[in-house]
Amino acid sequence: MGHRKHSAPRRGSLAYRPRGRAGSFVPSIHTWPKLASPTPTLLAFPAVKVGTMHSISLDDREKTPNFGKPLFNPTSVLAVPETAVIGLRLYIRENGADRAVGEVYAPTLPKGVERKPSPEPEKFVEAWKGRLSSLSRVSALVSITPSDAGISQKRPIVFEVGVGGGDTAAQIDYVVKLLGKGVKFSEIFKAGSYVDVIGITKGKGFEGPVTRFGIKRKQHKSRKSVRAVGVIGPWHPAAVMYTVARAGQHGFHQRTETGKRILSISNPKDAPITPKGGFEHFGEVRTDYALLRGTVPGSTRRVVFVRLPARAVKGKTTPVQVLELSTRAGR
Secondary structure (H helix, E strand, O other): OOOOOOOOOOOOOOOOOOOOOOOOOOOOOOOOOOOOOOOOEEOEEEEEEEEEEEEEEEOOOOOOOOOOOEEEEEEEEEEOOOEEEEEEEEEEEEOOEEEEEEEEEOOOOOOOOOOOOOOOHHHHHHHHHHHHHHEEEEEEEEEEOHHHHOOOOOOOEEEEEEEEOOOHHHHHHHHHHHOOOEEOHHHOOOOOOEEEEEEEOOEEEEEOHHHHHOOOOOOOOOOOOOOOOOOOOOOOOOOOOOOOOOOEEEEOOEEEEEEEEEEEEEOOOOOOOOOOOOEOOOEOOOOOEEEEEOOOOOOOOOEEEEEOOOOOOOOOOOOOOEEEEOOOOEO
């Protein structure tokens, strides 16, 4: 701690290392929840961040001081256009990791998807019927067309989404039946349920340790530098620990936020959501949308993943009574 007379908590969490730039604007999911449900389902859904607004909802959490009272919530708006299931991918466990052993695509693919269609996907499934015990994971390949959500990009974005619930055979049959068809957000998630949101945070470039880790500025005129770390390491052994706050990339990291509750799922025809003048840096919402309590990582018009919770949630999953929505978009 250098000149400190007393100890103090460290600055900057060690939970996120290394703090480098994400490899893509689109997040990648590495952990999929395990469902005890007998019915197979997709475990995540891609969405596009529209912006934020305010909502007033009725607190349905029992044993809390505000039970039954209106709550003022910062609310995130996500555009959730229909997702097309274009393929099936199978994995086996090998040397402590999952390895893809085969994949098959729908006979007809959306325009712009650079994959080779499979005329008879049933033959691929029949070839694996006798080896289901060796499979470790079943995934679905899905795609969305950004222009459907109001983004100028025309080329579809392809994702891999895990499948959970039921046994391996049921999961394969579930994906095969969806090949070439569309899936809506409301078919996987319900209003009032809790979800995890995975996205790429806003990039802030190269920053110093004061901004990047929140260390304290040094005393005025104590040294030549004020916004630098006092001591980065001992003379002997001459080494700098990885825990020392250093300058580097700040932002544009993949982050997962848990415990987000879905307030509402609707479409602009039944319940218009676009404020007067449109959402800032986005415009008009033209597709199905979802309202989530709290904020979502990333900037406007960025793709995020809404995933079923990886940890057990104790709260209620009944629909939330939304009393009022703001008509002015927030930052």
